Amino acid sequence: xxxxxxxxxxxxxxxxxxxxxKEVKRFYKVAxxxxxxxxxxxxxxxxxxxxxxxxxxxxxRLSYTAFLIPGLVMMSVLQNAFAxxxxxxxxxxxxxxxxxxxxxxxxxxxxYAAYVLAAVFRGVVVGLGVFLITAWYGLPSLEYxxxxxxxxxxxAAILGSLGLVAGIWADKYDQLAAFQNFIIMPATMLSGVFxxxxxxxxxxxxxSHFNPFFYMIDGFRYGFFGVSDISPWSSLAIVACFFxxxxxxxxxxxxxxxxxRH
Amino acid sequence: MHPAISIQNISKHYGxxxxxxxxxxxxxxxxxxxxxxxxxxxxxxxxxxxxxxxxPDQGHAAILGADVQKSFRDARRMLGVVPQELVFDPxxxxxxxxxxxxGYFGIRNNDAWIDEILSNLDLTAKAExxxxxxxxxxxxxxxxxxxxVHRPPVIILDEPTAGVDVELRQxxxxxxxxxxxxxxxxxxxxxxxxxxxxLCQRIAMLKQGEIVxxxxxxxxxxxYGSVKKDGEGKTDLEDVFVxxxxxxxx
Numbered sequence: 001x002x003x004x005x006x007x008x009x010x011x012x013x014x015x016x017x018x019x020x021x022k023e024v025k026r027f028y029k030v031a032x033x034x035x036x037x038x039x040x041x042x043x044x045x046x047x048x049x050x051x052x053x054x055x056x057x058x059x060x061r062l063s064y065t066a067f068l069i070p071g072l073v074m075m076s077v078l079q080n081a082f083a084x085x086x087x088x089x090x091x092x093x094x095x096x097x098x099x100x101x102x103x104x105x106x107x108x109x110x111x112y113a114a115y116v117l118a119a120v121f122r123g124v125v126v127g128l129g130v131f132l133i134t135a136w137y138g139l140p141s142l143e144y145x146x147x148x149x150x151x152x153x154x155x156a157a158i159l160g161s162l163g164l165v166a167g168i169w170a171d172k173y174d175q176l177a178a179f180q181n182f183i184i185m186p187a188t189m190l191s192g193v194f195x196x197x198x199x200x201x202x203x204x205x206x207x208s209h210f211n212p213f214f215y216m217i218d219g220f221r222y223g224f225f226g227v228s229d230i231s232p233w234s235s236l237a238i239v240a241c242f243f244x245x246x247x248x249x250x251x252x253x254x255x256x257x258x259x260x261r262h
Numbered sequence: 263m264h265p266a267i268s269i270q271n272i273s274k275h276y277g278x279x280x281x282x283x284x285x286x287x288x289x290x291x292x293x294x295x296x297x298x299x300x301x302x303x304x305x306x307x308x309x310x311x312x313x314x315x316x317x318p319d320q321g322h323a324a325i326l327g328a329d330v331q332k333s334f335r336d337a338r339r340m341l342g343v344v345p346q347e348l349v350f351d352p353x354x355x356x357x358x359x360x361x362x363x364x365g366y367f368g369i370r371n372n373d374a375w376i377d378e379i380l381s382n383l384d385l386t387a388k389a390e391x392x393x394x395x396x397x398x399x400x401x402x403x404x405x406x407x408x409x410x411v412h413r414p415p416v417i418i419l420d421e422p423t424a425g426v427d428v429e430l431r432q433x434x435x436x437x438x439x440x441x442x443x444x445x446x447x448x449x450x451x452x453x454x455x456x457x458x459x460x461l462c463q464r465i466a467m468l469k470q471g472e473i474v475x476x477x478x479x480x481x482x483x484x485x486y487g488s489v490k491k492d493g494e495g496k497t498d499l500e501d502v503f504v505x506x507x508x509x510x511x512x
Binding site for chain 2: 011012013014015017018019021022025026029030092095096097099100101102103104105106107257261262
């Protein structure tokens with residue numbers, strides 16, 4: 001055998017594409033659980049709520065089912081983006097195989113970008129799956145596709161980053177479950193997926209404005225109907241700020257090696 | 263010429279436990295070096311500092327002149343580490359695992375080298391098997407393969423033969439010895455002292471975070487030949503180790 005040192009020197013590139021590809025392949029290998037199951041969950045929501053609230057109108061002109069579809073799509077995007085980074089990281093930490101990434105020359109930014117982009121990809125794939133199936137109930141209009149794409153990308157990136165923070169922070173699966181069940185799930189459910197905040201009592205309308213998920217859903221929905229609870233530009237500004245803050249936290253934790261390097 | 267590994271005044275504590283206390287050491291290029299000590303002596307902490315997995319409280323470490331903190335990319339590219347724990351990613355096959363590891367180092371189209379490593383570690387038949395389906399010994403071979411996939415000039419093996427059968431131990435040492443003859447620097451930690459005695463040219467012994475012995479294997483054996491307790495037979499490294507760890511004078 002001709003050993004490594006006797007060979008021509010290696011040419012090194014970035015490890016980012018490989019880590020991104022690995023993270024995508026990880027969820028693809030269990031797509032029944034990571035893609036098909038959340039699509040089914042969203043369809044069940046639509047069947048149940050669409051049936052119970054049939055005949056209601058929102059914004060004075062939209063059927064409740066039409067109003068609900070973009071909300072369910074965005075909710076799926078957000079929840080699955082969070083699940084991708086958080087579950088991947090906690091599994092790698094608990095089983096110990098994260099060491100193979102930590103031993104490599106990947107920078108904290110490459111680590112962040114690979115995990116978050118894979119989360120965005122999964123979120124968008126699940127969201128697209130929900131959209132295609134729920135479209136059977138009636139294809140919603142697509143007034144401003146660029147707004148749809150912008151809020152889908154930013155929302156998924158925020159939740160992917162939050163998943164990274166949660167995955168870094170959690171030492172055990174139940175800590176991660178607490179983060180998901182007591183922070184992510186309520187914030188998503190109470191963000192206006194199932195209702196317009198104008199239908200809420202004034203006090204709850206005020207509370208809703210402190211929930212950053214509300215702006216992601218509202219801006220996303222504006223892309224479909226050209227109508228929303230608040231201006232899409234305001235939502236975009238708030239969502240972009242939230243993205244910067246969450247990303248900065250995740251990057252800082254990775255740079256310091258918090259709970260990863262001791 | 264830079265030493266393969268340079269460790270200068272490294273200290274590390276975990277709470278009240280002083281894992282390493284002002285450790286300094288230089289390992290020259292091409293050496294087969296043994297790092298020995300009882301459990302909790304600080305061997306794995308020292309290796310983790312070299313690998314960038316642990317940040318020292320004070321001191322510096324470098325791989326072939328590249329500081330493991332400031333020039334971490336260069337340092338990690340020149341270092342291959344076989345971890346002590348039998349860890350693996352259950353989602354992937356052996357070949358996928360090695361391709362990913364190669365890719366993390368930014369190396370593309372590395373299949374020819376991966377095939378050679380698989381062949382030399384008798385893993386070719388298992389290349390398309392999922393990691394979950396492998397025996398403990400096979401998983402240990404994959405760990406070695408992962409450490410070699412980016413062709414590092416410096417290789418650290420943290421108890422690579424723990425729980426491994428005799429046949430694999432022998433084939434693994436043959437392979438590692440060939441790598442050493444080819445110019446790779448090898449650092450080995452093991453509790454099998456006969457392996458260290460047979461393979462290592464120089465040995466450091468750690469006790470409670472401090473280096474208590476550092477010399478060539480031959481010198482250690484010679485110096486302890488006169489203090490063998492029963493005064494009979496040939497002194498081996500186990501006698502030396504026991505004597506030093508029990509506080510014997512050098």
